[in-house]
Amino acid sequence: MSTLTVSSASHPLLRLPSLPHAPFSSSMPSLPFPLPLRLLRRRLSSLSAAAVRPDSAAAVWTPAPLTLISPASSDASLFHLSVDLSDAPDLASGYTAPGQYLQVRVPSSAGEAKPAFLAIASPPPLAIGESRFEFLVKRVPGSTADLLCGMKDGDVIELGAVMGRGFEIEKISPPDAVNTVFIFATGSGISPIRALIESGFSANKRTDVRLYYGARNLQRMAYQERFKDWESTGVRIIPVFSRPDDSWKGEKGYIQTAFFRAKQILNPSSTGAVLCGHKQMTEDVTSVLVADGVSKDKILKNF
Structure with a gap:
């Protein structure tokens, strides 16, 4: 078996740079020499990975009080x-586009329950003139989401930094160039x-804007009280x-099948x-849209 004998002081591969997230100790771990080449490479790889691995404990958490917590569905599976x-x-100003999200945790559970990733449900603060974030939380037993749903007004939670680019609305703008927009959401x-x-994307200036909103049943569908306002902006x-x-006489099954039955893509270039x-x-709908000629650049997702 081939071996490689080197000096840790002189070989350039062993002079690893100091990195801000995980600075090295002045004393490097000792390496047994001679060391088989494949084992040396494995050791160097593990050292490099440790050097660049983010330190989750260094994440910045911002405390903020809850001002509202209430069921968002009649079966209490969803909460506002x-x-x-x-x-x-500073945290509020980081939210600039619908579709962005962040991490949320309960201070008393730090280290016990993983933070929850939650999309921000309210429009960006600059659009509504208020400094608040609103969320729609699905209750999952034993999770941070479950803890959040059991809290009360005035309790303090912690928020991480706003993440993601959000929906890149400029790719379906101006409205006269993309006059048909299909929106799909589940749960x-x-x-x-x-x-x-609610932040507005000129729906009333487009020819056809449809929201296919899927849920298990009426008891698990949030935001029903907002439907009339949404439709007034041009969203069907x-x-x-x-x-x-x-008793339900409307669409049944999955939203992709409902869309497949009803879809009428008249002009893919403006859809x-x-x-x-x-x-x-998302995979099924994307495949059908692309097969019908809709550009992938005009199919927006928040991840």
């Missing part, structure tokens, strides 16, 4: 949360779609239930889409 950012203007994926609709809402009761929800749904 509102957070006051009056004392955190709590309606959160950033609400932010998009099509609820689709996968497990409706016998765009916005998607947020289950991975299978």
